[in-house]
Amino acid sequence: MKVTLSWLREFAPDIDGDPVALGDTLSALGLAVEEMTTIGEVVPGVVLARVLDLRPHPDADKIQLVDVDQGDGRPLQVCCGAFNMAVGDLIPFATVGTVMPNGMEIAARKLRGEMSNGMCCSGPEIGMGDDADGILILNDLVVGGAELGMPLAEALGVE
Structure with a gap:
């Protein structure tokens, strides 16, 4: 438990x-x-974000382009290999500069000609669960008053 x-x-x-x-x-x-497990402090830079738009990558069948709102009113485009998200979903989002537990630093980079400005995260990537089959959907997990851009642990109301 x-x-x-x-x-x-x-x-x-x-x-x-x-x-x-x-x-x-x-x-x-x-x-x-x-x-x-410490959530959020283990991965500083992972924040609550909302999926704004999903569209096919023009040069890759196994990647889609996702626009996310991380709370600053500026949509960010991300390349993502998971297809379990819908517009409006709340997700954990690793901002540029975040160092993931595996040591990988998130950077803005081109992927098959399209910019990716961060990373949509699965549960295992941030120490929350074992389901690596897609992005962790947080719609039913955030606390009242949670705001986009808030550190993930705070948005989930956990210590």
């Missing part, structure tokens, strides 16, 4: 301090903590 630190604090508001120490305490009490 996966739970967030913010969820634990709803039920035990006196929980504070280091999350690792809390995990050790829970394990000592017989509640096995198998893994702890």
